[in-house]
Structures are given as C-alpha cells and as structure tokens.
Amino acid sequence: HLTRLPVPTMATVQALRSAAAGSAGSRGLLSARRALLADCRGGPRRLLSMQQRQQVKSHVSSSNSRGAAAVGSRRAYLAPALACPLLTALAELDRRAQCEGAVLVTRSTRLRLMSHEENEAKPEQNDLLNRLRRLRRKARRALRMVARATQLLLTFEPLAALYPVAKILRSLGLGNAEQLDKALGSDKPADAGVVEWYLKLCLWCVESSGAAVIKLMQWASSRPDMFGERFCEVFGALQDSTTPHAWRHTEATLRRAYGDEWKERIRLGKILGSGCIGQVYAGAVTHEDGTEQNIAVKVMHPGVKNNIDADLDLLAFLANIAEHAPFGIGKQLVWLDLPGVVDEFHRLLIHQLDFRTEADNLVRFNYNFRDDDEVLFPELIPGFPAQEEILVESFCDGIPFWQWNQENMENVELRNKMCNIGVRTVCQMIFKDNFIHGVEY
Numbered sequence: 001h002l003t004r005l006p007v008p009t010m011a012t013v014q015a016l017r018s019a020a021a022g023s024a025g026s027r028g029l030l031s032a033r034r035a036l037l038a039d040c041r042g043g044p045r046r047l048l049s050m051q052q053r054q055q056v057k058s059h060v061s062s063s064n065s066r067g068a069a070a071v072g073s074r075r076a077y078l079a080p081a082l083a084c085p086l087l088t089a090l091a092e093l094d095r096r097a098q099c100e101g102a103v104l105v106t107r108s109t110r111l112r113l114m115s116h117e118e119n120e121a122k123p124e125q126n127d128l129l130n131r132l133r134r135l136r137r138k139a140r141r142a143l144r145m146v147a148r149a150t151q152l153l154l155t156f157e158p159l160a161a162l163y164p165v166a167k168i169l170r171s172l173g174l175g176n177a178e179q180l181d182k183a184l185g186s187d188k189p190a191d192a193g194v195v196e197w198y199l200k201l202c203l204w205c206v207e208s209s210g211a212a213v214i215k216l217m218q219w220a221s222s223r224p225d226m227f228g229e230r231f232c233e234v235f236g237a238l239q240d241s242t243t244p245h246a247w248r249h250t251e252a253t254l255r256r257a258y259g260d261e262w263k264e265r266i267r268l269g270k271i272l273g274s275g276c277i278g279q280v281y282a283g284a285v286t287h288e289d290g291t292e293q294n295i296a297v298k299v300m301h302p303g304v305k306n307n308i309d310a311d312l313d314l315l316a317f318l319a320n321i322a323e324h325a326p327f328g329i330g331k332q333l334v335w336l337d338l339p340g341v342v343d344e345f346h347r348l349l350i351h352q353l354d355f356r357t358e359a360d361n362l363v364r365f366n367y368n369f370r371d372d373d374e375v376l377f378p379e380l381i382p383g384f385p386a387q388e389e390i391l392v393e394s395f396c397d398g399i400p401f402w403q404w405n406q407e408n409m410e411n412v413e414l415r416n417k418m419c420n421i422g423v424r425t426v427c428q429m430i431f432k433d434n435f436i437h438g439v440e441y
Helices: 010-020 026-042 050-061 085-100 107-121 123-171 177-184 194-207 211-221 229-238 247-258 260-264 308-323 329-336 338-351 355-368 401-407 412-433
Strands: 004-006 045-047 067-071 076-080 266-274 278-286 292-300 390-394
Touching (some): 123 194, 123 308, 211 229, 211 308, 211 338, 247 260, 247 266, 247 292, 247 390, 292 355, 308 338, 355 390, 355 412
Antiparallel strands (some): 067 076, 266 278, 278 292, 292 390
16 A cells, blocks of 8 residues: 555656647647556556655545546555656646646546545454455465466476486487487488477477466576577577467457558568567558558567466465575575566566567667667657557568677677677666666577
C-alpha cells in the first residue's frame, strides 16, 4: 500500500510540453493526460515518504484539484501534485480541460475513491479482507508453481532416463554416427549418432518448455568455457533458429494492429530469425508518396507469455533453497546472490514481452547517437506505431560479429578500427548516456 510516483516516457513529456504551451485544445489535453496516466500504470516508480503519504490521504478525503488519480488494473495510484512536478502539470491540465468542458475523471474512478474512503473507516474489517486476499494470491501462485514444476519434470524425464545410455555409448566410443556404424557393421551411413540424437532431443525439450527456459539456454549456449564447444554448437540454434510460428498467427497479429488494409502497404518476405520471444520477417513498406523502404517486422510468438510468471516463481524458489543448502554449500552460494540474479532476469524478461518498450529504446538510442555516423540503430516506420506484439522498423543489413571477426582475421587494421568503435560506443552508453544496449543472446 505504498504510494509511488510515475516516471514519464519521452512521448509523455512532449505531450505535456505542447499542452502547457497552450497549443492544444481539449482533445490535446485529454491525450496528454492519457499518456501520463499510462505511465502511472506501467512505468517505473519511486516510493513516497511518510509525510507525502499523509498528504495523499488528505487529498483523497477532499476533492482538491491538486491531486491526481490513475486507476490501474489492480490498484489506484494516488499522489499529491505538490510532491511531483509532473503531477503539478497534470493538475494544470485538469484545470484547463475543465475550462474546455472535458470530463477527465470517470464515474468508476470516483467509485474507487469512495470505496477507498469507506475502507479507511473500517480498518479491522479491511485488514482481515486484505489478509484473505493475500493468502488467496499466495495459494494460487503456489499451486501454479507446483503445476508448472510437474509439467517441466514430465518434459525432461525422458532426457534423464536416456542420459546413462548416451553416457555409456560415448565412453565406448560410439557417440557419433561413423563410430556407431562401424561397430554395427552397417554400410549405410546414419544421419546422427546416439549422442547427437540425444542433444537434439534436449533441444526439442527446451523449445517446448517456454520462453524462460529458452532464455536460460541461450545464455548457456554462449559459454563454451562452462558447457563445452559441442553443447554450445547445438544449443546455439536457440539464438535465432527456434521453430517459427505459423503464418496465420502473423497475419492475425498484423490485422489486429493495422487493420485489414495492411497488405496494401506491407509486403513480407522470408523469416530472418526466430528467438524465444518472437520472429523477424524481412519486408518492404510502400509510403504515401509511392517510394518503398526495406523493413524488418518483429512478431511475438503465440502464447509466449504463458507460464512465464510460474517459471520465474519457480526459479526464485530454487534460488532461495540453494542458499540454504547443507554442508556449507549454501554459505558459498550466498556470495553469488542467486535471488538477486533471478530478480534481474525477471525484469529483463518482462520488459521484452512488450515491443513498445523496445520502440521507445530505439528512439532514445537514435537520439543519443544522432551525431555518430559509425553506429547505426533501426528506426521506427511512420504510420506503423509499435504495438505490444508487433514492431515495424527499418532494416539494417549486417552479419553477427563472430562471423565478421572470422572473415577478417588477417586484417589487423580493420579489426583495430572495429575495436575502437566498440569501446567508444560502450563508454558513451555507460558514462555519458547512462543507457546501455543489452546483449541479445
């Protein structure tokens, strides 16, 4: 029940500036207010002090225009305008919009505030109800986590059963196809040996286990120092070669985002890659002046959000158990801060489930490197705003860095130049912009 203040996006700040300048009518005031309330529902926040929370209660009990309310999906965020310059601007928008005759506070918001006042008048009953609600949520999360753990155990049970067989055959020197054919006396070559087949079975099980498991294995496939070259070679397919979803889902997503006329302006080609969250198509867009531009269209996989919350709860549970492991193991793992690692992984994965966040990041990166001709970021395509499950951006042709490095192994001068560009770019992100592009595994 701590009240938090919203941190706005750049689009919200621009809308507030235009509204404060008096260049927007009632419709513009409404759009600026909606943008700020959207940030209140989904943006980052900072905690209010006890004194500010007391000010909130006074603003709830009185219909003072300095207060601002944003009703989210599960709770109401309330904050006094004096505590935040943005909410002061919002209160000014309220005042101007009311002068314009616009209705900004809905009836549901008033009812929510009235119920809040009634709950304050019944502290004992409200406390009991809150405890029951928290208990029900915890029980629901526990049952969901148990069901998800059972599902994962059934998925990976065949791997555990076949592991001794693959281990024995490998110790006998029959791991690959040629050695197995030679031992069996077969003249017809096989496609893969037992060990190869076992690794492909592992790959299939990981793909069918959901985005969180795939994301973990993407990280593992980037560490040959920990898991071996062959392991990373097989599971490296998870980087951009997971099983793509059907075309009908892509078509339905485009129709929901841009209407039935999307085919008149967008022409999609082959699939460039498919990861744990979505897949990317190469394509072209026709602008209103008749010119064409190469684009990349990123579409989220169907059902990718299913089981993610349960997977993250399960990881947090296992991290807490690991820190309390017996025989001194838990004390050694405390220094790794496994719960903190899981929390960081949770935040990174959740942000990737909304392509609008990626769109905002692209706008910011292009602005930060607007004067650098050697660093290029994709740009958003006008007329096709980013949606939660789809992103249309300009196409930047290139190859993976490891491939470029192998092709230019002998060109020391070019590799030094690339190294200098990379160091300069990273230093600008860290020390100047404080906004860093993460590594896509």
